[in-house]
Amino acid sequence: QVQPVESGGGLVQAGGSLKLSCAASRIIFNIAVMAWYRQAPGKPRELVAEISRSGTTTYADSVRGRFTISRDNAKNTMYLQMNGLKSEDTAVYYCTVAGFWGQGTQVTVSA
Secondary structure, three states: OOOOEEEOOEEEEOOOOEEEEEEOOHHHHOOOOEEEEEEOOOOOOEEEEEEOOOOOEEEOOOOEOOEEEEEEOOOOEEEEEEOOOOHHHOEEEEEEEOOEEOOOEEEEEEO
16 A cells, blocks of 8 residues: 555644654655645645655744654654644644655644
8 A cells, every 4th residue: 555544643632742653655655755744624735844764854833843753764654743732733634755645634732
């Protein structure tokens, strides 16, 4: 299966933490930049963070210092550790690898 698979979403109170995971096939995992995007209701999809195969990371200004993207090349899995969650982080979170998109996982932050 080529399509990445996300997990780890859920409901959390403001200030809390969640960790998302994205599992991908070895073929695409080893050759590509991986990224997390999110889409809130009525808003366009936006980049949250991305990580190269070597571990170079990029973050959106809105999450820098609160979110951490990482990858485990041995497990073909990417992670997004989200701390200090805010209500504005509520969205469906998607992972993408080499042009393939996961189905998304809902993150809801209650005030």
